[in-house]
Amino acid sequence: MKKLLLTLALAFSGSELLAQLPTNxxxxxxxxxxxxxxxxxxxxxxxxxxxxxxxxxxxxxxxxxxxxxxxxxxxxxxxxxxxxxxxxxxxxxxxxxxxxxxxxxxxxxxxxxxxxxxxxxxxxxxxxxxxxxxxxxxxxxxxxxxxxxxxxxxxxxxxxxxxxxxxxxxxxxxxxxxxxxxxxxxxxxxxxxxxxxxxxxxxxxxxxxxxxxxxxxxxxxxxxxxxxxxxxxxxxxxxxxxxxxxxxxxxxxxxxxxxxxxxxxxxxxxxxxxxxxxxxxxxxxxxxxxxxxxxxxxxxxxxxxxxxxxxxxxxxxxxxxxxxxxxFAGALPLPVELISFSARPAPGQVALQWETASEDNTRQFTVQRSQDGLAWMAVATVAATNSAHGARYQARDMAPPTGQLFYRLAMEDLDGTRAYSPVETVTYQASAAWAAYPNPAHDFLLVEGTGGAGEVLLLNGLGQVVRRLPAPAPHTPLRIATAGLPAGLYYITARDRAGRAISEKIEVR
Missing domain, CATH: 2.120.10 (Neuraminidase)
Structure with missing residues (x-):
């Protein structure tokens, strides 16, 4: 029996949960x-x-x-x-x-x-x-x-x-x-x-x-x-x-x-x-x-x-x-403990990344895009690892339309049941020159849109060079290993396709 004068508490917090609440x-x-x-x-x-x-x-x-x-x-x-x-x-x-x-x-x-x-x-x-x-x-x-x-x-x-x-x-x-x-x-x-x-x-x-x-x-x-x-x-x-x-x-x-x-x-x-x-x-x-x-x-x-x-x-x-x-009757706990999901504009695409804390009976992840937040279409599908310790994933939307876009992650269980992540919003411009992602980075970093000449440098917060690589050919992504680097803020410097100096702040975890 609820205590006679009790007004009941209901509370939630945190972006990283120990588990997921039921849908609906x-x-x-x-x-x-x-x-x-x-x-x-x-x-x-x-x-x-x-x-x-x-x-x-x-x-x-x-x-x-x-x-x-x-x-x-x-x-x-x-x-x-x-x-x-x-x-x-x-x-x-x-x-x-x-x-x-x-x-x-x-x-x-x-x-x-x-x-x-x-x-x-x-x-x-x-x-x-x-x-x-x-x-x-x-x-x-x-x-x-x-x-x-x-x-x-x-x-x-x-x-x-x-x-x-x-x-x-x-x-x-x-x-x-x-x-x-x-x-x-x-x-x-x-x-x-x-x-x-x-x-x-x-x-x-x-x-x-x-x-x-x-x-x-x-x-x-x-x-x-x-x-x-x-x-x-x-x-x-x-x-x-x-x-x-x-x-x-x-x-x-x-x-x-x-x-x-x-x-x-x-x-x-x-x-x-x-x-x-x-x-x-x-x-x-x-x-x-x-x-x-x-x-x-x-x-x-x-x-x-x-x-x-x-x-x-x-x-x-x-x-x-x-x-x-x-x-409600259809409510399900998510088959995935989702830590994060993000979308980021990149040259000729939108880069998507997500991380799970654990997975159980999960079939796949489907990235969905919408231009109005109502009608959704699938743009990428990635098989689940079903790791009890979670995993990191990435995908690309290779044909994003110009303007404001909405992205969400559909997490599908083995029985076909789906649950959805929070929605991410990005503004995509077809002329986007370059990008570095994922940000924050864990084991690696991808750099796209460099001019194909000179070097790409990764510097720590003191301005010291910790990675030095030759710039890749145009339209070719460069992979930079970040595993083993101390967690903190870093900076990428390079030249874009027009020869202009470019720099971006990156967090390494």
């Missing part, structure tokens, strides 16, 4: 503090970990704050919309039972259409000595292949004179998304009789009891289920219980939900401090599960059946932005 993923975020009531912003999660803003989530012209995001796993359903819940934040004693509104969100415009309020399960009437509380929780479990959306709820009794919370029940609710989305949930009591699950619920009961007894001024409950995701391979709901270092599985969630909980061994836990508050979870096409820590926004990939950490993570540096994340 989205997030909702809003700036901190939560007390400021900043509206939610819909963002697309790029495979390199950056976020591209789609827009502020609005109902008409009214900005909204959403605390949950999910999608429809039905392959026949539209992949142009996600579903989100508007839950009152921060939750207090007074608004604890306010039903959240369910919205359908257009992924292209961030416009939201209200479907309705998801009422929590009914409870018995209050008495002179006790009252019952019922709450629809602020997380969702995505939609099943039959367009059934999973939501959660909790009910319990509070004794006025003793201050005791008891009769805690958890519920799994199903909400139909097709043929017409509905906010009417069918609630089923979750079987929590399994001892490990019962212990988790008991711990949460004690936290809720202390919170209510304090009138809402005490510590916020942080245990229990904080988010769950639907696993299309097993048909189960799964949840990483960071506070208890446990992994919860709910079988038969749409008919007769039963929970089982297993302890995650210390060696298999996500590598964070002892407080592993989980803000959100999402999945990809091949069954990987991703958990987001609420405090740092770091994303960790875990095994979908055990919850064991798979040694893949995505460090967070998105600061205090808050939100939830979702990946």
């Amino acid at each position: 993923s989205f997030a909702i975020t809003s700036l901190c503090p939560a007390s400021a009531g900043n509206p939610s912003i819909l963002k697309k999660i790029n495979t390199n970990g950056t976020l591209t803003t789609v827009g502020t989530i609005q109902e008409g012209s009214t900005p909204l704050i959403l605390n949950a995001l999910g999608y429809d796993n039905n392959p026949d359903a539209s992949q142009r919309a996600a579903y989100g819940m508007q839950v009152v934040q921060p939750i207090t004693i007074n608004n604890f039972q306010t039903p959240p509104n369910l919205y359908k969100i257009n992924l292209a415009t961030a416009q939201a259409t209200k479907i309705g309020a998801i009422a929590p399960p009914p409870v018995p009437p209050s008495s002179l000595f006790s009252f019952y509380l019922s709450q629809t929780l602020n997380f969702v479990g995505d939609g099943s292949p039959t367009s059934t959306y999973y939501v959660g709820a909790a009910t319990f009794r509070y004794s006025i004179f003793t201050g005791r919370v008891d009769m805690v029940k958890l519920y799994v609710g199903t909400v139909p998304l097709l043929p017409v989305p509905s906010a009417t949930a069918t609630w089923r009591v979750l079987d929590i009789s399994e001892p490990n699950t019962a212990a988790v619920v008991e711990n949460f009961r004690l936290q809720v009891q202390a919170f209510i007894s304090s009138g809402g001024s005490g510590p916020t409950p942080e245990g229990g289920i904080q988010d769950w995701v639907y696993d299309p391979f097993s048909g189960n709901l799964v949840s990483y219980l960071g506070q208890e270092f446990k992994y919860l599985t709910i079988k038969n969630p749409g008919t007769a939900p039963v929970a089982t909980t297993t302890l995650i061994p210390a060696a298999n836990r996500i590598p964070t401090p002892s407080a592993q508050d989980i803000g959100s979870m999402f999945t990809d096409k091949v069954g990987n599960v991703y958990v987001v820590t609420a405090n740092s926004g770091t994303i960790f990939r875990v095994d979908r059946t055990t919850g064991y950490y798979t040694a893949l993570s995505y460090p967070g540096a998105f600061g205090c932005s808050r939100g939830d994340a979702v990946s």
Whole structure:
């Protein structure tokens, strides 16, 4: 159960990742503090970990704050919309039972259409000595292949004179998304009789009891289920219980939900401090599960059946932005850990280079070019090495048109699935005189466009000559070895085809 006052963190950083995020993923975020009531912003999660803003989530012209995001796993359903819940934040004693509104969100415009309020399960009437509380929780479990959306709820009794919370029940609710989305949930009591699950619920009961007894001024409950995701391979709901270092599985969630909980061994836990508050979870096409820590926004990939950490993570540096994340049914982690991709004009061509940290089940790389950023054509294909330690590649576009050009790298898996790199933009002029690339250089450097006379010199930052080679014949590239040179800045000097002195700064790594 997401902690009652928790507004969740989602964060990404760095151009060099330990792994790649799933394609076709989205997030909702809003700036901190939560007390400021900043509206939610819909963002697309790029495979390199950056976020591209789609827009502020609005109902008409009214900005909204959403605390949950999910999608429809039905392959026949539209992949142009996600579903989100508007839950009152921060939750207090007074608004604890306010039903959240369910919205359908257009992924292209961030416009939201209200479907309705998801009422929590009914409870018995209050008495002179006790009252019952019922709450629809602020997380969702995505939609099943039959367009059934999973939501959660909790009910319990509070004794006025003793201050005791008891009769805690958890519920799994199903909400139909097709043929017409509905906010009417069918609630089923979750079987929590399994001892490990019962212990988790008991711990949460004690936290809720202390919170209510304090009138809402005490510590916020942080245990229990904080988010769950639907696993299309097993048909189960799964949840990483960071506070208890446990992994919860709910079988038969749409008919007769039963929970089982297993302890995650210390060696298999996500590598964070002892407080592993989980803000959100999402999945990809091949069954990987991703958990987001609420405090740092770091994303960790875990095994979908055990919850064991798979040694893949995505460090967070998105600061205090808050939100939830979702990946659509076709989302895949890239088969490649891409470090960099660059495009650079050269005489009569555009030089392209890229570097990977590792490759797994990768067939090939295809360089694609576009003149408008919309229509793409292949200009070069390079076979993948499939090296676990990565590799460096280069290719050339030998017939680039003049003007602004867009390039991207299509990375194709063995099953034909493709994912794409960030787009590089260059301005190409057909009269480009000379070029030196790749820059930065690692093992070698290619120089093109020299005049075919004199020498080509490579100088270090002190002006000392470290490489001296005769200029090649016109239209012939010169290869200069840079392996073994100390990392740093260097300069190439030569004469171009018109006999003019030329020089360019090069970085050697």
